[in-house]
Amino acid sequence: MPAVPVDQSEHRSGALLDHLARRIRLRSESVLAPLGLRPRHLVALTVLRAGGGISQQALAGTLEMDGTNVVGLLNELEAERLVERRRSPEDRRRHVVELTPAGAERLAEAECALATAEDEVLGALEPAERETLYELLRRAATGTGTLSCTEAVADADTRPGDDRC
Amino acid sequence: MPAVPVDQSEHRSGALLDHLARRIRLRSESVLAPLGLRPRHLVALTVLRAGGGISQQALAGTLEMDGTNVVGLLNELEAERLVERRRSPEDRRRHVVELTPAGAERLAEAECALATAEDEVLGALEPAERETLYELLRRAATGTGTLSCTEAVADADTRPGDDRC
DNA sequence: ATAAATGGTTTGTGCTTCACAAACGAACCA
DNA sequence: TGGTTCGTTTGTGAAGCACAAACCATTTAT
Numbered sequence: 316m317p318a319v320p321v322d323q324s325e326h327r328s329g330a331l332l333d334h335l336a337r338r339i340r341l342r343s344e345s346v347l348a349p350l351g352l353r354p355r356h357l358v359a360l361t362v363l364r365a366g367g368g369i370s371q372q373a374l375a376g377t378l379e380m381d382g383t384n385v386v387g388l389l390n391e392l393e394a395e396r397l398v399e400r401r402r403s404p405e406d407r408r409r410h411v412v413e414l415t416p417a418g419a420e421r422l423a424e425a426e427c428a429l430a431t432a433e434d435e436v437l438g439a440l441e442p443a444e445r446e447t448l449y450e451l452l453r454r455a456a457t458g459t460g461t462l463s464c465t466e467a468v469a470d471a472d473t474r475p476g477d478d479r480c
Numbered sequence: 481m482p483a484v485p486v487d488q489s490e491h492r493s494g495a496l497l498d499h500l501a502r503r504i505r506l507r508s509e510s511v512l513a514p515l516g517l518r519p520r521h522l523v524a525l526t527v528l529r530a531g532g533g534i535s536q537q538a539l540a541g542t543l544e545m546d547g548t549n550v551v552g553l554l555n556e557l558e559a560e561r562l563v564e565r566r567r568s569p570e571d572r573r574r575h576v577v578e579l580t581p582a583g584a585e586r587l588a589e590a591e592c593a594l595a596t597a598e599d600e601v602l603g604a605l606e607p608a609e610r611e612t613l614y615e616l617l618r619r620a621a622t623g624t625g626t627l628s629c630t631e632a633v634a635d636a637d638t639r640p641g642d643d644r645c
Numbered sequence: 646a647t648a649a650a651t652g653g654t655t656t657g658t659g660c661t662t663c664a665c666a667a668a669c670g671a672a673c674c675a
Numbered sequence: 676t677g678g679t680t681c682g683t684t685t686g687t688g689a690a691g692c693a694c695a696a697a698c699c700a701t702t703t704a705t
Contacts, residue, residue: 327591328610329504329598330526331617333519336501338544339494354498355691361495372652379503381693386654400653408652408701426492433494437620444616445493451613452496455602520662536682546664551683565682573672573681 335436342432350425351395357429359388360422363398363414365457370409371400397421500601507597515590516560522594524553525562525587528579530622535574536565562586 340354347353362377363369369377375385389412392398397418403409414422437445505519512518527542528534534542540550554577557563562583568574579587602610 326611326614327594327598328614328617329508329594330522331621332501332504334523334621335617336497339497341544343494357495358499379506429492429494433492439619440616446491448616449491449493451605451609452493452500454604456496456499
């Protein structure tokens with residue numbers, strides 16, 4: 316038995332994650348509705364912003380949802396020009412899905428609108444802690460190993476003026 | 481305009497949280513099924529472990545779900561003796577809900593069973609980071625302000641022998 | 646060149662979760 | 676006594692989702 320003081324590997328985050336996600340989703344739905352979006356859309360847009368130019372089945376893979384349902388989701392997003400399907404030049408069966416400028420803008424709007432919802436749920440955390448949380452979640456979601464902040468920041472700061480919500 | 485270098489308040493965690501929660505839930509369902517539990521049960525048990533001896537409508541409040549559906553949830557949990565409803569001595573309309581020893585044990589089992597599911601989803605994070613994530617989530621979920629680790633650890637370590645999964 | 650496999654699409658079915666409403670008994674409070 | 680609150684039951688309806696079947700266009704293998 317090692318001399319390590321306490322075993323802290325018992326802490327399982329699953330239920331907490333589920334709980335918080337639900338609480339945010341409840342608030343998000345009402346906030347997102349006026350924008351014509353549902354939480355699911357937001358997740359898809361976020362994934363596309365993180366790694367665009369992706370095939371539909373790759374998207375279905377990272378979203379871990381059935382391909383047929385991805386079709387419907389993309390139909391809705393494309394109907395509002397938030398997303399674009401282009402045929403891949405290498406394999407013309409494939410659709411390359413990408414966020415349109417309008418989509419990026421709408422996503423930013425939605426995130427702004429969600430600010431209060433998140434503030435409500437994550438109110439117990441200080442700004443720095445929320446940033447830590449964000450970074451941990453992002454890394455877990457993208458599967459990326461340790462990554463300097465620079466990429467994310469560079470990504471978020473390509474919009475010059477409208478930093479304020 | 482202050483001299484702060486970059487605005488990092490734009491990072492919204494909602495979609496990421498939703499995404500990760502979904503990924504964990506997908507895996508959890510199959511793992512939890514043999515134990516006769518569903519993710520929702522786990523959340524309820526976790527809440528009860530964190531703050532037991534609570535009334536049903538208080539539980540409905542923190543769970544943010546309809547009271548009528550809480551009844552059904554508790555019925556299922558009580559049918560397996562994981563939870564106990566006792567009438568409150570002060571107000572005999574009220575039910576005081578508490579985790580039974582069997583419930584605590586089952587919860588621990590479930591968390592163990594979920595280890596692999598979480599490992600899969602949170603694989604990109606190192607153990608220390610996962611612990612940080614857990615602590616942030618826990619604080620956000622319980623609404624508790626900055627809190628020393630001691631409580632959580634003391635809570636988790638009342639079981640002496642079975643630390644290993 | 647012909648056959649088989651693949652990416653995407655459409656349609657339909659069914660399950661599960663959930664919110665919400667209505668009506669009830671029991672207990673509390675005025 | 677009457678109004679109110681807690682828990683309960685039952686039912687309804689919407690939404691999210693997985694899954695299957697059938698289809699076209701295209702790619703790949705034989």
